[in-house]
Amino acid sequence: MCGIVGHLGPSNSVDVVLEGLRRLEYRGYDSAGVSFISKNDELLVYKKEGKIGNLEAELEGKDIHARSCIGHTRWATHGGVTDYNAHPHVSTKDGIAMVHNGIIENANEIRNELKEQGIYFESETDSETFLGLLIFHKRQGTPIKEAVIKSFERIEGFSAFVVLNRETDEIFAIKKGAPLVCGSNEVNSEVFVSSDPYALAGMATRIYFPEDNVLCHLSVKNNQLLNFYELDGSKTHRYMSKEQTIDHDPASKGDFEHYMLKEIHEQPELIRSLTQYYFQGEGKESLESAIKLPMDAISITACGTAYYAGLVIKDYFESNNRIRCFTEVASEFRYRNPILSQNELAMFISQSGETADTLAAQTMCKEKGMKSLSIVNTEGSTLYRDCDVNLMIRAGVEIGVASTKAFTQQVLTGKTLSEVISNGGMSDDLRNSLSSRYSLLAERVEQLLDNTKPIKDVADAIYKYKGFFYTGRGAYFPIALEGALKLKEIAYVHAEGYASGELKHGPIALIDEEKVNVALVGEDLFEKTVSNIQEIKARKGLIVSIGPKGKEDLREISDHYIELDFDGLGDLAPLYVNVVNQLLAYYIAKNLGTDIDKPRNLAKSVTVE
CATH class of the missing domain: 3.40.50.10490 (Glucose-6-phosphate isomerase like protein; domain 1)
Structure with a gap:
C-alpha cells in the first residue's frame, strides 16, 4: 500500500524521487520521506508526518544534490502516524537507509533477538526490524549484498524492501508477494526502482518486473546498471521486461477539480474503445484464449469494488451462459478450504493486479491445478504474470483512491467474455452488436455528464x-x-x-x-x-x-x-x-x-x- 521510489543516475536523484512520490501519494499519505547520499558523501534523511507537501516544505531552500536517493510515502500499519515512524529508516553510523512496503509478520521476534545483540530501535514500526537485521549483519563483517539477502531470508510475510548503501553508493531491492518494478533509461544512464510502474512513466524507457526472491542490484560500478540475482548470488533471468508504455501528464487533472471527477468523465470514451480492442486490436488473442479455458463453473474472487464488479459479472454468466458462478471475497477465500475442481475456472479481478489477498487466492487455485483468468488494469503486475490468461480492462491510470472507471471497465470486460462465449466465438455480427450497445451506454453516460x-x-x-x-x-x-x-x-x-x-x-x-x-x-x-x-x-x-x-x-x-x-x-x-x-x-x-x-x-x- 505504501509508495516506494528509488533512483540512481546523473540527474538530481532527490528531484526524481520526489516526482515519483507525488505520483504515488494515492498509495499512502500518512507520511513521506527521502534518504540520499549528499555531494559531501553523507547519508542524509528528511521525513515528515502528513502529505508530501510537508516534506517538500522541509526541503525547500536547501542546497541538495544527489546521484542516488530512495523515498517512501506511507500508509501506516504498525506504529502511529509520526515523524519518527516515517520512512526511510536510517543508520547513519552504518551508512544504511531502507524503505519497506508490506508487513513483517515475525517483527516482534526479530526485534527482541536484535535488542539482545545491542541493536537500538527508534520507531514503533515493523519495518525497522529489517534495518536492524542489516545493521547486525554488516557489523559482523558481511558485505552489503549478502547482508540484504540474509536479512530478507529471516522475514515472514509479504514485503518489498529497497536499501541504499552509502559505502558503495548502490541500491538493492527485493520482494516477496508485494509489488516491485525496476526501470532503466540507457540514454541517460539512469536506473530506477518503485512499487508502481506509474511512478516511472516518462523517466524509464524500459521496465522490469522481478519475480519473488530475486535481488535487484542498481549500481554504476557494473557494466549493466541493473542486474538481477538469485538468493545464492548467481545471476538470474527470473524477471519480465517490457517497454514503458504508460504516459504521464503532470497536469492530467486538466480543468477538473479532482482526479475522481476527471475519471468519471473519462468513462464514455473508454466504454467505446473496448470492443475495438478485443475484436480488432491486441486484446483479440487474449479473448480467443479465454474462451478455451475450462468453465464447468467459475469461481470469481476479488476485493472491494472489484468484488462488486464480480457480482455483476456473475449475473451475466449465469443469465446468458447458464454457467454456475461463485463469488468470493479474497480475504475470506484464501483461509477457507473451498471445494475446487480443475474443470472450473478461477477468475480474479483487480485494478492494480497487486492486491495481496487476491494474489494469495490465485496462488491457492494454481496449486490446486486450476486454470486462472485475470480481469486486470496493470500489464506486468503480479496477477498478470501469474494467471494463464489476462483480459485487460484498458482503463488507463486511475489516480483517485475511490475506483470509478475501473469498475465500469471490469464489468464490461466480463460482459464481453460472456457474450463471446454465448455466441460460440468471435464474429463481425457480435462485434457490431456489442459496439452498438456499448456506444449507446457511452452516449447515455455523456448525456448524464453534460447535465449533472x-x-x-x-x-x-x-x-x-x-x-x-x-x-x-x-x-x-x-x-x-x-x-x-x-x-x-x-x-x-x-x-x-x-x-x-x-x-x-x-x-x-x-x-x-x-x-x-x-x-x-x-x-x-x-x-x-x-x-x-x-x-x-x-x-x-x-x-x-x-x-x-x-x-x-x-x-x-x-x-x-x-x-x-x-x-x-x-x-x-x-x-x-x-x-x-x-x-x-x-x-x-x-x-x-x-x-x-x-x-x-x-x-x-x-x-x-
Whole structure:
C-alpha cells in the first residue's frame, strides 16, 4: 500500500524521487520521506508526518544534490502516524537507509533477538526490524549484498524492501508477494526502482518486473546498471521486461477539480474503445484464449469494488451462459478450504493486479491445478504474470483512491467474455452488436455528464443526513453495494447497501427521519421495488429514487427522483445507474469538504492483508 521510489543516475536523484512520490501519494499519505547520499558523501534523511507537501516544505531552500536517493510515502500499519515512524529508516553510523512496503509478520521476534545483540530501535514500526537485521549483519563483517539477502531470508510475510548503501553508493531491492518494478533509461544512464510502474512513466524507457526472491542490484560500478540475482548470488533471468508504455501528464487533472471527477468523465470514451480492442486490436488473442479455458463453473474472487464488479459479472454468466458462478471475497477465500475442481475456472479481478489477498487466492487455485483468468488494469503486475490468461480492462491510470472507471471497465470486460462465449466465438455480427450497445451506454453516460445539476441538487439537499441505505434488486443489488462503498470512502458517512427485499429482515429497524434511502430501480421487478420503497417511506425515511424516466408512481413516493433513459440499454442499465451513484457520492463529499482524491485511512492498492 505504501509508495516506494528509488533512483540512481546523473540527474538530481532527490528531484526524481520526489516526482515519483507525488505520483504515488494515492498509495499512502500518512507520511513521506527521502534518504540520499549528499555531494559531501553523507547519508542524509528528511521525513515528515502528513502529505508530501510537508516534506517538500522541509526541503525547500536547501542546497541538495544527489546521484542516488530512495523515498517512501506511507500508509501506516504498525506504529502511529509520526515523524519518527516515517520512512526511510536510517543508520547513519552504518551508512544504511531502507524503505519497506508490506508487513513483517515475525517483527516482534526479530526485534527482541536484535535488542539482545545491542541493536537500538527508534520507531514503533515493523519495518525497522529489517534495518536492524542489516545493521547486525554488516557489523559482523558481511558485505552489503549478502547482508540484504540474509536479512530478507529471516522475514515472514509479504514485503518489498529497497536499501541504499552509502559505502558503495548502490541500491538493492527485493520482494516477496508485494509489488516491485525496476526501470532503466540507457540514454541517460539512469536506473530506477518503485512499487508502481506509474511512478516511472516518462523517466524509464524500459521496465522490469522481478519475480519473488530475486535481488535487484542498481549500481554504476557494473557494466549493466541493473542486474538481477538469485538468493545464492548467481545471476538470474527470473524477471519480465517490457517497454514503458504508460504516459504521464503532470497536469492530467486538466480543468477538473479532482482526479475522481476527471475519471468519471473519462468513462464514455473508454466504454467505446473496448470492443475495438478485443475484436480488432491486441486484446483479440487474449479473448480467443479465454474462451478455451475450462468453465464447468467459475469461481470469481476479488476485493472491494472489484468484488462488486464480480457480482455483476456473475449475473451475466449465469443469465446468458447458464454457467454456475461463485463469488468470493479474497480475504475470506484464501483461509477457507473451498471445494475446487480443475474443470472450473478461477477468475480474479483487480485494478492494480497487486492486491495481496487476491494474489494469495490465485496462488491457492494454481496449486490446486486450476486454470486462472485475470480481469486486470496493470500489464506486468503480479496477477498478470501469474494467471494463464489476462483480459485487460484498458482503463488507463486511475489516480483517485475511490475506483470509478475501473469498475465500469471490469464489468464490461466480463460482459464481453460472456457474450463471446454465448455466441460460440468471435464474429463481425457480435462485434457490431456489442459496439452498438456499448456506444449507446457511452452516449447515455455523456448525456448524464453534460447535465449533472439534478444530481448535484439532490446532493445539496441530503448531504447532512446521518445515514444512507442504498437498495436494489437483481443486477442493481451489486450497484447498491458499490454506491454505498463510494459514499463511505470519500464522504466518511455511514452507508450500507442492501437487497431491497432484505430490509424487512432487520435493517428497517434503523429507518427514521434522519436516514436516506437511495433506491435503485430497474425495469425488472419494478412493482416489488416500489413496494419496498413504500415501506421505508412509511417509516419517515427520505427517498432518493434513481430509475426509469416517466414513472409517476415512483415520482409520487420519492422526495427526490433522478430520471434516467433506460431505453435500449438492457442489462447494461446498471452501469448507467452506477455513474449516478459516483456523481452523487462526489457531490456529497464535496459539500462535506473531505479530501476526495485521497480519503483518510485509505490507499489505492491494498498490498498487505
